[in-house]
Amino acid sequence: MSRRGGGRQPEYRRDQPSPASQQVGGRGRGGGGGRGDGAGRGTGGGRGGGGRGAGAGGGGGRGRGAPPPFFTPTPPPAASFPVAPPPAVAPSSAASSSAPPPPTPASSSSPVASLTSGKLTLQDPSPMAQAAARPVSTKALAPPRRPGYGTIGEKVMVRANHFLVKVADTDIHHYDVSITPEITSKKVNRNVMSQLINLYRDSHLGNRGVAYDGRKSIFTSGALPFTSKEFVVKLENDDERSASASSGKPRRERQFKVAIKLASRADIHHLQEFLRGRQHDIPQETIQALDVVLRALPSEIYTVVGRSFYALCLGPKGELGDGIDYWRGYYHSLRPTQMGLSLNMDVSAKAFHEPLLVTEFIQKHFNFNLSRHLSDQDRLEVYFDENQTQTSVLQYFLDRYNMNLQYVSLPALQAGNDTKPVYLPMEVCRIVAGQRYSKSLIIMVLGENRGKQPQMGQWNMINKKMVKGGEVNFWACVNFSTRVNRNFPFRFCDELVNMCNSKGIVFNRDPLIPIHSVQPNHIERALNDIHKQCAAEHIQKQLKGKPLQLLIIILPDVTGSYGKIKRICETELGIVTQCCQPRQALKLNKQYLENLSLKINVKVGGRNTVLNDAIQRKIPLVSDRPTIIFGADVTHPHPGDDSSPSIAAVVASMDWPEGTTCEVAFESTGGYKPHRIIFYRDGVGEGQFSQVLLYELDAIRKACLSLEDGYLPPVTFVVVQKRHHTRLFPVDGQQTDRSGNIQPGTVVDTSICHPTEFDFYLNSHAGIQGTSRPTHYHVLYDENNFSADSLQVLTNNLCYTYARCTRSVSIVPPAYYAHLAAFRARYYIEGELSEGGSTSGGNAHPVEIRALPMVMKNVKDVMFYC
Structure with a gap:
């Protein structure tokens, strides 16, 4: 059973189709996505504290955008018709807002407002947790049990792509496999083992079913007739077949020695007891063994990429152009759930090189x-x-x-x-079929955002102003596009200034220096010249404040300059920028200009929206006491790239120059230290839960103790998972959003969730295209004793506080901002991000990793990464 609740805010896009089965319950509504730079402040807890942003342990992100107004989590919206309405967003109205306010969730304004980027420091390829030497908390390894189930909102029926699995009451035996000479190719490994099984199944393997993982393990249903044995297998060399056929020479054979040795026995009874709730430790080895068994046959007949299988027989292929096709396939995995062992299946598509001469x-x-x-x-x-x-x-x-x-x-x-x-x-020479295209696909057409009424996770800014408009007294503009004529930048800036002023931003109509156009091959010199001219003009006119508060940039027509511009402006010159795509700018579309005003406002210290419930202190466990909300994420380099590090970023509702001093800033702004800490952590796989708890929770403890002896505010640590394959589908066609997905605010905490631990799936956004992907939230530590309703509603309402668009988003904004921050930092060390793909591996010599440059002070005080 599922329920629906509220939430509101910026835009976040996801799409993916998928099969459906098991009916479960949920509540909900949805959101969107975006890109950008931004700045923002935030309020924490009841009073909260103004926030700015800073990045810790890494940082970065792409784009343009306004930082979320300050966050103030909201109380559970009242249960409402088909779905609990989104939190009420209160953009301070210029003209009285006639449009009905979005349902009760909240818009941007909560302790989570910004990323501090005092220091962007490189992290080890492992997540950001190698900071703490020895944990001071001994309770870090015990995730809390589910405190109950959510009750707020209307109950609705949804379907999930989970299928109940029945496991035979037969133990699975695990054997180690060693192949000599050692082979790195899984395909060759499988050929060797397939040949061995065909030759010896009846004589030496006891006619047992054998599943091979392609590496070092086989699993059998029942024991083999031996505990250790060595076999000899001969394979024809595939590379010699065509040559020998044409030349008449005998084919070459390769000989392999295969040693098989009993390693362990998977206890099926333990798994069954865990699924019944009688055992608390998850039998992960048993589940992995069953997963290998399930994957063994398709791994032999389909093309395997990650955990998915692809083949032309699984669906028609399509052409993507430039010698790239997409193949259809499917993904599956086994998961322990409340209803029993579940098979999670999802459709998939992947780009492959077109096979031809x-x-x-x-x-x-x-x-x-x-x-x-x-x-x-x-x-x-x-x-x-x-x-x-x-x-x-x-x-x-x-x-x-x-x-x-x-x-x-x-x-x-x-x-x-x-x-x-x-x-x-x-x-x-022929390009062989089944070769995965590993680079990022070039985006040929981008969709446009359109304003909609404040319903189903969306609202607009028509006849409304920002809650707190920023001030832009000193600004400049430079055009690097050759597509626009020399007069267009003047008209564009005039329209943009008018839009910003209409939304409550105090925007000086006259630029500090004349607007001008520059050839795109002189970007660095032009930015340095603008910086010098503005500083000189500031001194000559004896002006006060920053020499240049905002630089508006019309980007070059060819991609590849965005990262360079951000790196130069943010780490060398200390300039806050708003980049504009010439293709969009040329349209002078009001919706586009309105979106730019949202981003600009937070970059100059403004606040776009605030939650009504936050203002009225109606948010349980957050409004009553000063609370700081963190978001953290780690971005990793492409597979095979040995020269780039993993980069971690942390954002919070307060500004801090160092990762461990954010609470000092919170105290200096609000007059007190936070009484509660809520930490949303993205980028964590299920196999990393224990490690994250052990080190990162301990690091939080040590940071608190460094401020004051005995200062240990209660911590709630929540892992945010977006890269999963669970999909939810409406049963009732009347209870959908405009794209046919489940409504925003739908939450599921039964049936397909963990048998005993505190987790839930939340669809907080309205779908735009394809099948909406709910976000999975798993609580690893909870000293604040959240109820299911209070945490679900808080998380949903925070999704309406994203600063860069007027939609609720699909992932809680603190984690979203951390992702943007970490992504931005990658620009600093890699320049314009590559097209995605693997760089050539096999480097014999270690590559020196570049240090992250420092973000300039007047940039890191705002949410530059939005």
């Missing part, structure tokens, strides 16, 4: 004329064969493979390495 590829995607002859310098004529005999490529393939090459003028492809190259003609 290399000659066809260059002809199709590079418009290459195969009949065009190349000069001798462009093509390869000589090849040394195995006998070190010099011969032409044409003659070599004729002698060895009886093959006449057609495109003799084309250059050869180099395989092998520089010391021992292997040259192959293009026409004999």
Whole structure:
């Protein structure tokens, strides 16, 4: 059973289809997403404290945007028709707001307002927790038991893509496998073991079912006739098959020794007792063994990427252009839930290289004329064969493979390495099917945001002003786009200034220095010149305050400059920027200008929205006592990238120059230290729960004790998980949002949740496209003794306090801001982010990791990462 409750705020986009089964309960409504820079203040607890932002242990994020007005969590909205209404957002109205206020959740204003970036320091590839030497808290390893189930809101029925699994009452035996010589390829490993099983299943393996994980383990239903045994397996060398077939030479074989040794026995009875609630320690090894068994067959017949399986037989493929196709597939995993052992299944899609001849590829995607002859310098004529005999490529393939090459003028492809190259003609090379495309796909078309009435997790700013408008007295603008004419930046700035003033921002109409356009290949010099000119103008006119509060930048037409601009302005010049895409700016769309005003306001110290319930101190366990809310995330480099570090970021409702001094800032602003700490931690896998509890909770304790002996405010530590495969679907077609998804505010804490621990799924946003993905919240520590309702409502209402858009978002904003901050820091050390993909691994020498540059003081005081 599920219920619906309230929540409101900025936009966060997610989409993904998925199958459905088990009916469970929930409550809800949804949200959106965005990008940006931002600044903001926040209020904590009943009074809270003004907030600014700072990043600890890393930092960064992309984009533009306004920081959330200060956060003030809201009390559980009253249960309401189909869903509890979102929290009431109170943008201070300019003209009286005629539009009905969003349902009761709240908009941005809570202790979680900003990221402090005093120091952005590199973290170890492991999460940010290696700070504490020895834990001072001995209770860190015991997640709290569920305090009960939520009751607020209307009960509705939803379906989930979880399927009940029945496990035979037979123990599973685990055997270690050692293959000599050692193989790194899972495919070859599986071929070796498949050959072994085919040869010896009846004679030596006792006709047992065998499941292999592709690495070092096999699992059997029942014991094998031995505890330790060695086998010899011979495999044909696949690379030699085509050569031997054409040349008539015998095929080569590779010989492997396979040692199998009993390792352990998975206790199915223990798993059954845990699912009945009679055992408290989860039998993770047993679940992993069952998962290997479940994955064994599809791993042999489908293309495996991560935990998903892909094949052309699983659905029609589609073309993405530039030699990239997408394949359909599915994901599955076993999870212990309240209803028993559950099989979580989800559909999936992945980009793969299009399989075709290399000659066809260059002809199709590079418009290459195969009949065009190349000069001798462009093509390869000589090849040394195995006998070190010099011969032409044409003659070599004729002698060895009886093959006449057609495109003799084309250059050869180099395989092998520089010391021992292997040259192959293009026409004999084929891009093999099933090769994953690992880079980020180029976004060809972006959707547009449109203002809607304040319902179903959305509202707009028509006839409304910010709660607290900031001031922009000194600003400038530079245009790097060649797409716009020289007069457009003047018109664009005029429209933007008008919009900002109409929303309550005090925005000087005249720039500090004249608006001008610069060629995009002179970005660094132009930014330095603007900085110097503004400083000189400030001194000459004897002006007070910052020389330049805001620099409006119309970005170049070609991507690749955003990260460079942010790094220069934020870490070298100390300039707060608002970047604008020329494609959007040219439209002069009011909705776009309104979104920019939201981002600009928080960057100059303003506040966009505040929760009514926060103002009236109606938020249980938060409004009654000063509370500080943290968000933390860790961003990792692409697989295979050894030169980039993992970067951690922490945001909170108060500004701090150091990660351990945020509470000092809270005290200096509010006049007291926080009485409660709520910590939302993103980027944690289920296998890391114990480690995170042990080290990070201990680090929080030590930070508190460093302020005052005996100062140990109660801590609630919640892990935020977005990368899961649970999907929820409405049963009643009348109880959906506009995209056909479950309504925002729907929460599920039964059936598919943990058998004993405190967790829940919350769909806090309105879906935009595809199937909405609820966020999973798992409480690892709770000294504040939250009830299910109070934590669920607080989390949902916080999702209406995101500063960058007028939608509720799908992930609690403190964690969202931390993600943006960590992402921004990656720009500082990597420049413009690569297209995503793996860089070449196999570096023999360690690569020195660059240190994160310091964010300038007048930038880190605001939410620059929004």
